[in-house]
Amino acid sequence: MQIYLPIAEMSVNIFLILGLGGAVGLLSGLFGVGGGFLMTPLLIFIGVPPAVAVGTQAAQTVASSVSGVMAHMRRGNVDFMMGTVLTAGGFVGAGFGVWLFNLLKYAGHIDLTISLGYVTFLGVVGGFMLAESLPGVLNRRPVALALAARGPGRHLWMQALPFKMRFRKSKLYVSALIPLAIGTLVGLLVAMMGVGGGFLMVPAMIYLLGMPTQVVIGTSLFQITFVTAGTALLQATVNKSVDIVLALLLLVVGVIGAQIGARLSAKVKGEHLRIMLALIVLAVAIRLALDLVITPSELFSLGGGDGS
Amino acid sequence: MKRLLALVAALCMMAAHARAQDVPLVADLSNHLVAITTGFTGTDVLLFGATDGPGDIAVVVRGPAKDEVIRRKERFGPIWANANAATFRDVPSYYRVASSRPLEEFAPEALLSRYQIGLDAIHMIDANENATPESNADARKALLRLNTENNLYDQGVGAVTQMSNRLFRTELHFPANVPTGTYLVEVYLFREGQIASAEIVPLVISKIGVGAEIYDFAHGKLAFLYGLISVLLALAAGWVAGAIFRRV
Numbered sequence: 001m002q003i004y005l006p007i008a009e010m011s012v013n014i015f016l017i018l019g020l021g022g023a024v025g026l027l028s029g030l031f032g033v034g035g036g037f038l039m040t041p042l043l044i045f046i047g048v049p050p051a052v053a054v055g056t057q058a059a060q061t062v063a064s065s066v067s068g069v070m071a072h073m074r075r076g077n078v079d080f081m082m083g084t085v086l087t088a089g090g091f092v093g094a095g096f097g098v099w100l101f102n103l104l105k106y107a108g109h110i111d112l113t114i115s116l117g118y119v120t121f122l123g124v125v126g127g128f129m130l131a132e133s134l135p136g137v138l139n140r141r142p143v144a145l146a147l148a149a150r151g152p153g154r155h156l157w158m159q160a161l162p163f164k165m166r167f168r169k170s171k172l173y174v175s176a177l178i179p180l181a182i183g184t185l186v187g188l189l190v191a192m193m194g195v196g197g198g199f200l201m202v203p204a205m206i207y208l209l210g211m212p213t214q215v216v217i218g219t220s221l222f223q224i225t226f227v228t229a230g231t232a233l234l235q236a237t238v239n240k241s242v243d244i245v246l247a248l249l250l251l252v253v254g255v256i257g258a259q260i261g262a263r264l265s266a267k268v269k270g271e272h273l274r275i276m277l278a279l280i281v282l283a284v285a286i287r288l289a290l291d292l293v294i295t296p297s298e299l300f301s302l303g304g305g306d307g308s
Numbered sequence: 309m310k311r312l313l314a315l316v317a318a319l320c321m322m323a324a325h326a327r328a329q330d331v332p333l334v335a336d337l338s339n340h341l342v343a344i345t346t347g348f349t350g351t352d353v354l355l356f357g358a359t360d361g362p363g364d365i366a367v368v369v370r371g372p373a374k375d376e377v378i379r380r381k382e383r384f385g386p387i388w389a390n391a392n393a394a395t396f397r398d399v400p401s402y403y404r405v406a407s408s409r410p411l412e413e414f415a416p417e418a419l420l421s422r423y424q425i426g427l428d429a430i431h432m433i434d435a436n437e438n439a440t441p442e443s444n445a446d447a448r449k450a451l452l453r454l455n456t457e458n459n460l461y462d463q464g465v466g467a468v469t470q471m472s473n474r475l476f477r478t479e480l481h482f483p484a485n486v487p488t489g490t491y492l493v494e495v496y497l498f499r500e501g502q503i504a505s506a507e508i509v510p511l512v513i514s515k516i517g518v519g520a521e522i523y524d525f526a527h528g529k530l531a532f533l534y535g536l537i538s539v540l541l542a543l544a545a546g547w548v549a550g551a552i553f554r555r556v
Binding site: 001002003004006007009010011059060062063064065066067068070071108109111112116229232233234235236237240242244245247248251252255256259292293295296298299300301302303 | 344346347348350386387389390446447450451454484519520522532534535539541542547549551553
């Protein structure tokens with residue numbers, strides 16, 4: 001059965017969309033990740049214009065993170081002060097990202113930028129995850145522990161920065177510039193690549209800021225919810241690239257998939273999960289990298305202003 | 309069956325009309341409005357008509373004109389990136405030509421070029437300053453090829469069926485990705501290398517229903533409101549789903 005997507009201006013098989021949404025939702029529930037980094041490239045693979053894929057994914061990420069942040073708020077696992085600073089940075093980055101996205105779209109380089117961005121981030125994140133999980137399985141000594149043991153406070157240059165703020169919940173006294181910079185980078189990723197950015201923010205919060213792990217997930221979800229909501233609003237107003245029909249289709253099955261995935265994850269070993277996720281992430285990165293390197297069968301492409 | 313009867317009746321009347329009034333060519337479409345609804349997967353429109361005697365028919369369908377940018381990938385180190393672009397002004401977004409036999413068998417090239425009949429006759433001028441005739445020709449070929457692959461351009465030889473030198477018909481296909489706007493269906497009657505008669509029938513392709521309303525809402529002055537509703541819907545959906553699954 002075909003359904004016409006009004007903003008993407010294309011007709012797609014509804015079961016393909018539901019299948020993709022459900023599968024990515026299942027993975028995101030299973031691994032506790034946002035799933036945007038898989039959904040955006042998949043949408044582009046099936047022919048959704050990159051701008052619409054990125055804009056719609058921002059709206060969908062709002063839905064998938066809001067129930068998480070509310071659960072963490074009930075348990076008191078959100079550092080609102082830190083979350084607000086991260087969100088402020090996120091808005092700056094998102095605004096800049098939407099502007100840059102438009103600029104690159106009209107120059108004809110947006111596909112390449114998105115692909116390069118994904119290859120870089122997925123390659124790095126997948127590589128780290130694999131490096132961190134493999135020793136855990138092979139000789140039971142994760143690198144993460146070694147890294148965490150080194151702990152915060154080692155970054156002396158950070159202590160020298162101005163605008164210090166006290167973050168009570170995180171028990172930190174650091175310069176506001178650091179969370180602001182992290183937030184800005186994440187906002188840029190949301191606007192340009194349609195990802196929540198949790199995969200970048202969570203390690204940065206743990207290793208760079210030295211936040212206690214129990215508030216990291218809740219606080220990052222807090223930032224992601226607000227920044228993706230702001231980005232979706234901006235993309236809808238400036239680029240007209242949020243397809244609400246596509247977003248709703250994806251999020252209905254995505255939410256169900258995520259719940260099933262979360263239940264399944266209790267039955268699978270954590271280390272094996274991480275290795276599986278790392279392999280999936282690396283596979284997407286390699287696929288995108290190959291597309292950039294292999295001589296294309298069609299050298300020409302059409303692109304009015306729509307970047308497709 | 310009813311439609312077919314009506315069509316036959318219409319054709320007979322047109323043939324009679326053509327002879328009585330001495331009009332060399334009459335043509336019409338089975339449908340003057342193509343509605344793109346939520347379940348739209350493409351459609352066929354029947355073009356039918358009558359002539360007052362023998363002759364060759366060429367049918368040209370043109371979609372709304374738009375500017376097309378063609379990009380060519382080039383190697384930069386290990387990766388392939390878009391390099392030089394050609395910009396063609398006012399190229400038809402949709403173009404379909406149908407005829408009973410190859411165009412060059414019954415029409416001189418000068419006429420085909422003047423009326424832009426046939427894929428090779430579409431006028432395309434590269435608006436870029438540093439365009440060369442070679443790059444222009446390459447980009448032109450690429451535009452024709454890509455649009456043909458997307459089912460937006462087509463040249464159908466033998467797609468027009470003629471009956472007893474009087475009646476003719478052809479099916480015009482509009483794919484799912486058809487651009488919206490006002491189309492012109494041009495019907496030419498060729499005799500002895502000249503255009504004996506021509507007729508133009510307009511065809512409107514527009515979005516109808518919920519999809520159209522969403523599109524207009526998102527692209528109109530209230531785009532911000534559309535974004536706000538989208539975000540609120542996403543928030544509500546996520547919150548409701550979370551609440552439901554927490555109970556289970």
